[in-house]
Amino acid sequence: MTETGAPKTTVDLAAEYQNSGVAEVLADLDRDLIGLAPVKQRIRETAALLLVDKARRELGLAQETPTLHMSFTGNPGTGKTTVAKMMAGLLHRLGYVRKGHLVSVTRDDLVGQYIGHTAPKTKEVLKKAMGGVLFIDEAYYLYKPDNERDYGQEAIEILLQVMENNRDDLVVIMAGYADRMDRFFSANPGFRSRIAHHIDFPDYSNEELLQIAAGMLDQQSYALDDAGSAAMAEYIGLRRAQPHFANARSIRNALDRARLRQANRLFTESTGPLDAAALSRIGAEDIRASRVFSGGLDVDRPTAKEAAE
Amino acid sequence: MRITQGCFSFLPDLDDAQITAQIEYILSRGWAVSLEFSDDPHPRNTYWDMWGHPMFDLRDAKGAMMELEDCRKAHPDAYIRVQAFDSTRGFETVMMSFIVNRPASEPGFAMHRSDYEGRSQKYGWSLSR
Numbered sequence: 001m002t003e004t005g006a007p008k009t010t011v012d013l014a015a016e017y018q019n020s021g022v023a024e025v026l027a028d029l030d031r032d033l034i035g036l037a038p039v040k041q042r043i044r045e046t047a048a049l050l051l052v053d054k055a056r057r058e059l060g061l062a063q064e065t066p067t068l069h070m071s072f073t074g075n076p077g078t079g080k081t082t083v084a085k086m087m088a089g090l091l092h093r094l095g096y097v098r099k100g101h102l103v104s105v106t107r108d109d110l111v112g113q114y115i116g117h118t119a120p121k122t123k124e125v126l127k128k129a130m131g132g133v134l135f136i137d138e139a140y141y142l143y144k145p146d147n148e149r150d151y152g153q154e155a156i157e158i159l160l161q162v163m164e165n166n167r168d169d170l171v172v173i174m175a176g177y178a179d180r181m182d183r184f185f186s187a188n189p190g191f192r193s194r195i196a197h198h199i200d201f202p203d204y205s206n207e208e209l210l211q212i213a214a215g216m217l218d219q220q221s222y223a224l225d226d227a228g229s230a231a232m233a234e235y236i237g238l239r240r241a242q243p244h245f246a247n248a249r250s251i252r253n254a255l256d257r258a259r260l261r262q263a264n265r266l267f268t269e270s271t272g273p274l275d276a277a278a279l280s281r282i283g284a285e286d287i288r289a290s291r292v293f294s295g296g297l298d299v300d301r302p303t304a305k306e307a308a309e
Numbered sequence: 310m311r312i313t314q315g316c317f318s319f320l321p322d323l324d325d326a327q328i329t330a331q332i333e334y335i336l337s338r339g340w341a342v343s344l345e346f347s348d349d350p351h352p353r354n355t356y357w358d359m360w361g362h363p364m365f366d367l368r369d370a371k372g373a374m375m376e377l378e379d380c381r382k383a384h385p386d387a388y389i390r391v392q393a394f395d396s397t398r399g400f401e402t403v404m405m406s407f408i409v410n411r412p413a414s415e416p417g418f419a420m421h422r423s424d425y426e427g428r429s430q431k432y433g434w435s436l437s438r
Contacts (some may be wrong), residue, residue, distance in 0.1 A: 038321060130369040169369070
C-alpha cells in the first residue's frame with residue numbers, strides 16, 4: 001500500500017493477480033471441480049472484475065463496493081455448496097470479505113416458530129456471518145405464498161435490509177433449484193435487484209460423473225479396475241434414468257455402498273493375507289451388485305398393478 | 310463526574326473504529342463478547358443488565374458492533390460496557406471489560422454520614438442526580 005509515498009499512478013494487474021493469491025483459488029477450482037465450464041467462466045469473470053475494481057480503487061477511481069450477492073441455481077448434487085466455499089476463499093483473498101468463512105444455513109436456521117422468534121434468530125445468523133459469506137441453501141423455502149402468516153417474510157425483510165446496508169460486511173449466496181428460485185425471485189423482486197450475479201449450474205454429463213467417481217475414490221485411496229470402471233459407466237447411465245437422481249451426490253452414495261460391498265467381499269472370500277492393491281481395488285462385482293442394475297429401489301419401482309394400467 | 314471503571318477509562322472515550330479493533334482483539338483470543346448496560350454505575354453494582362446473549366460464535370467484530378448500535382439506540386442515556394468472557398476451564402471469567410457509552414451528563418456520587426452506636430460514624434456513597 002502507498003501510505004507514505006506519492007499516490008500510485010499505475011497498477012500492475014499481473015502482479016496484483018499473483019500477490020492476491022487469486023490464481024491459487026482459480027487453479028484449485030480448475031483442478032477440484034470437474035465439468036461446470038460455464039460456472040468456472042463466470043467465476044473467472046467475477047474475479048477479473050473484482051481485481052480490476054480493486055486496482056481502480058487504488059488509483060482513486062471507484063469508491064463504491066460492488067454488489068457481490070449471488071444466486072446459484074441448479075439441480076441437486078451439482079456442486080453449489082462446494083463452489084460457495086471456494087467463493088468465500090476467493091472473495092477473502094481479493095479483500096472483499098474480511099474473514100472469509102462460510103456460514104451455511106437453511107430455512108430452519110432463519111425462521112422462528114412463534115411471533116417474535118424470527119428476528120432474533122435471523123440476526124443471530126447474520127452476526128455470525130459478518131465478515132464472511134452467508135450461504136442460504138434452498139432459499140425459496142423462506143417464502144411460502146400459500147400461508148400469508150408465515151414468518152419467512154420477516155426473515156426476508158431483515159435479510160434484504162442487511163444485504164443493502166452491510167454490503168461491505170457480508171456476501172449472501174442463495175442456492176436452489178432453478179425453477180423454484182425463479183418463482184421465489186419473481187415473488188420477491190427486492191432480491192432480484194440486490195443480487196448481481198446469477199450463476200446456473202448445469203447437470204454433469206456421464207463422462208464427467210465417471211471422472212468424479214474416480215476422483216472421489218482416489219481421495220480415499222481406492223481405485224476402480226477396468227471392469228469396475230466399465231460397470232460404473234453403465235451404472236451412471238442407468239441411475240440417471242431412475243428417480244431422485246442427484247448428480248455427484250448419487251455417485252458418492254453409490255461409491256459408499258460399493259466400498260461396503262467390497263469390504264464384505266474381502267471378508268468372506270479372502271483366505272490368505274491381502275496386499276494394499278487388493279484392499280483398494282473396487283471391482284465390477286462390487287458395483288454390479290447394486291439394485292440400480294435390477295431396476296432401482298422397490299419403493300420407486302411402479303407396482304405391477306400401476307404398470308398394467 | 311466521569312466514571313472510571315474497566316479498561317481504558319482514564320483515556321478519552323474510544324471511537325467506533327477503536328472499539329472495533331478492541332473487539333477484534335477479543336475475538337482473536339477466542340473470548341465471547343457480550344454487552345451490558347446500566348444507569349447505576351456505583352462500583353458495588355456488579356450486575357448490569359445484559360443486552361442479548363453473550364456472542365460465543367462471532368468471527369468478525371461487525372456482529373457485536375451491530376448489537377452495540379441497537380443498544381445505544383435503545384438506551385442512549387445509559388452506561389454500556391463491552392465484556393470479554395473466557396470460557397476456558399479454569400478461567401471461566403470476564404477477561405476484559407470497558408465502557409463504550411456514557412450518558413450526556415454523568416451523575417457523580419454524594420457521600421452520606423450517619424451516626425451509629427457509641428458515637429461512631431458510618432459513611433456511604435449514593436448517586437447524586
